[in-house]
Amino acid sequence: MAERRNWLVIGAGPAGLLAARRLAKAGHDVRILEAEDEPGGRVSRIRVDGLDMDAGAESFATRGGYVEELARELGLGERLVTPAGGPAWIVSEERSFAMPKAGWLGVPTSSLAPDVIKALGLSGALRAAVERFMPPEDVAPDDSLGKVARRRLGDAAVDRLIQPVVSGIFSRPVDDLRIDAAASGFAAEVSEMGLVRAAAHRRSVAPAGSAVMGIDGGIFVLTQALAADARAHGVRIETEQVVTALTRKDSQWEVYTETEKWSADEVVVAAPRPVAAALVPQLERAPDKQVALVTLSLDAPELDSQPRGSGVLAVGDVTRAKALTHANAKWAWVAREAPTRNLVRLSYNVSSREDLSGYAVADASRLLGVKLHDKQVRDLVQVTWHDAAPTRAGDREPAPGLHLVGAAAGFSGLAAIVDDDARSTLGE
Ligand SMILES: Cc1cc2nc3c(=O)[nH]c(=O)nc-3n(C[C@H](O)[C@H](O)[C@H](O)COP(=O)(O)OP(=O)(O)OC[C@H]3O[C@@H](n4cnc5c(N)ncnc54)[C@H](O)[C@@H]3O)c2cc1C
Numbered sequence: 001m002a003e004r005r006n007w008l009v010i011g012a013g014p015a016g017l018l019a020a021r022r023l024a025k026a027g028h029d030v031r032i033l034e035a036e037d038e039p040g041g042r043v044s045r046i047r048v049d050g051l052d053m054d055a056g057a058e059s060f061a062t063r064g065g066y067v068e069e070l071a072r073e074l075g076l077g078e079r080l081v082t083p084a085g086g087p088a089w090i091v092s093e094e095r096s097f098a099m100p101k102a103g104w105l106g107v108p109t110s111s112l113a114p115d116v117i118k119a120l121g122l123s124g125a126l127r128a129a130v131e132r133f134m135p136p137e138d139v140a141p142d143d144s145l146g147k148v149a150r151r152r153l154g155d156a157a158v159d160r161l162i163q164p165v166v167s168g169i170f171s172r173p174v175d176d177l178r179i180d181a182a183a184s185g186f187a188a189e190v191s192e193m194g195l196v197r198a199a200a201h202r203r204s205v206a207p208a209g210s211a212v213m214g215i216d217g218g219i220f221v222l223t224q225a226l227a228a229d230a231r232a233h234g235v236r237i238e239t240e241q242v243v244t245a246l247t248r249k250d251s252q253w254e255v256y257t258e259t260e261k262w263s264a265d266e267v268v269v270a271a272p273r274p275v276a277a278a279l280v281p282q283l284e285r286a287p288d289k290q291v292a293l294v295t296l297s298l299d300a301p302e303l304d305s306q307p308r309g310s311g312v313l314a315v316g317d318v319t320r321a322k323a324l325t326h327a328n329a330k331w332a333w334v335a336r337e338a339p340t341r342n343l344v345r346l347s348y349n350v351s352s353r354e355d356l357s358g359y360a361v362a363d364a365s366r367l368l369g370v371k372l373h374d375k376q377v378r379d380l381v382q383v384t385w386h387d388a389a390p391t392r393a394g395d396r397e398p399a400p401g402l403h404l405v406g407a408a409a410g411f412s413g414l415a416a417i418v419d420d421d422a423r424s425t426l427g428e
Helices: 014-025 063-073 114-133 145-153 155-170 186-193 195-205 220-232 273-279 332-337 357-368 414-422
Strands: 006-010 029-033 045-048 051-054 089-091 096-098 212-215 236-238 243-249 252-257 261-264 266-269 290-298 311-314 323-326 342-350 377-385 402-404
Touching: 006 014, 006 252, 006 261, 014 029, 014 220, 014 266, 014 414, 029 261, 045 290, 045 377, 051 332, 063 212, 063 220, 063 414, 089 155, 089 357, 096 114, 114 145, 114 155, 114 195, 145 155, 145 195, 155 311, 186 195, 220 236, 243 273, 252 266, 290 357, 311 357, 323 357, 342 357, 357 377
Parallel strands: 006 029, 006 266, 029 236, 089 311, 266 402
Antiparallel strands: 045 051, 089 096, 243 252, 252 261, 290 342, 290 377, 311 323, 323 342
16 A cells, blocks of 8 residues: 555545545545535435435436446445436427437437427428438537537527537537537547438447436435445544635645644545635636526426426526426436425526525426416425536646545536546555
8 A cells, every 4th residue: 555644635525525435445544624514515415395305416427337336336236226218398488399209419310200390390300301411511529519500400400409408418508519529529420421320320329228327315325325435434524614725834735624724645625616726726717607406396286297207408598497307207216205296306507696486486387388386385495506517627736735536627427526536546
């Protein structure tokens, strides 16, 4: 083993917990300072109408199998679950429709299928169908996916199908999304085959099965198990310790919280990027995108038929909310635990800590296509998250003995964070 050193980890979200556990397993002395009263970060829980639910992340990408492997390692293999299948719904000012079955990243691969005609109208579908007869064109990795798709498929396909999917995955306008940022190597495939054939090819090579998974009881169970395992390896987790400053003194780090001073040989910053940038001056400040989630528990038997399946994406300004998840429809464990009420989660882009309770019922009504009333609300819980779309940090070790992981380093999503940890050489 490397020389035993004294480490402080700032933040007990998944990245901080993974780093701390790795370091403790390698024999180091590790303590985590966490601002909240419980570990978990954005993979933590909220209580809605007596049920513990995910406060932030609610599923993980199965890509690479990293999170699944971690869950099994933590004894959660039996609790791994897949969400209900079925298409997402799209709701815009003009129409509501289920996302066409045949497609990839919103690109319809069977343009004249009835579900595409329903979505785009006959003229929009015919316009998209023309693409197969267009010769492929040279597309560069930096070209905008939106612009390429508009040229080849027309505006209707882009605005009604591709944009909602891109917003859901990348939280940005499709016209601003580089084609190779949407999918690495896609520009070359489009240049060779054209857009629809390249999308059909991607779809055919995508591994079978669901692209995401969850955990029976919520994925916050994973960070709870991770925290328990880290503790079992000797990690001390100090909660309600908000780190406010960090200084280097005589080859040691001094870390200040609101109430105490701690020192360490090495520090891992695993707090969201805006916090990390305030603590580490070398770190470039990045835009702070905020997302608010409003979870409603409703006395609404009219939703038992799951009128819009498990989820809805809002297009344009049809509602203040950008998306809705009907948790009873999406997760069998929610339906089992809440058989007599319906749990619905709305997500909003916000620029400040704004109270959205006044919008939630009207937005849910519009997106679900069912008239709901305030008196049907049994509970409403709002959580606002900062740093919803982190950007990569250039240097992962901006000063000697100072390391960045997770969102602080620009990683987003459990799959990316667990994968990064698996490759880590921290503390070796
Ligand atoms: C709304 C939303 C939904 C998401 N959904 C998904 C999803 O479904 N699937 C998925 O894979 N990913 C999802 N993500 C992304 C995922 O949650 C993050 O990538 C992941 O949680 C980042 O882990 P982290 O440990 O780096 O940071 P965090 O989870 O943010 O943890 C950081 C920790 O640092 C603590 N902290 C903050 N400031 C201080 C301070 N000054 N001192 C001490 N501690 C501090 C925080 O309290 C927190 O515990 C979602 C993110 C958001 C915002």
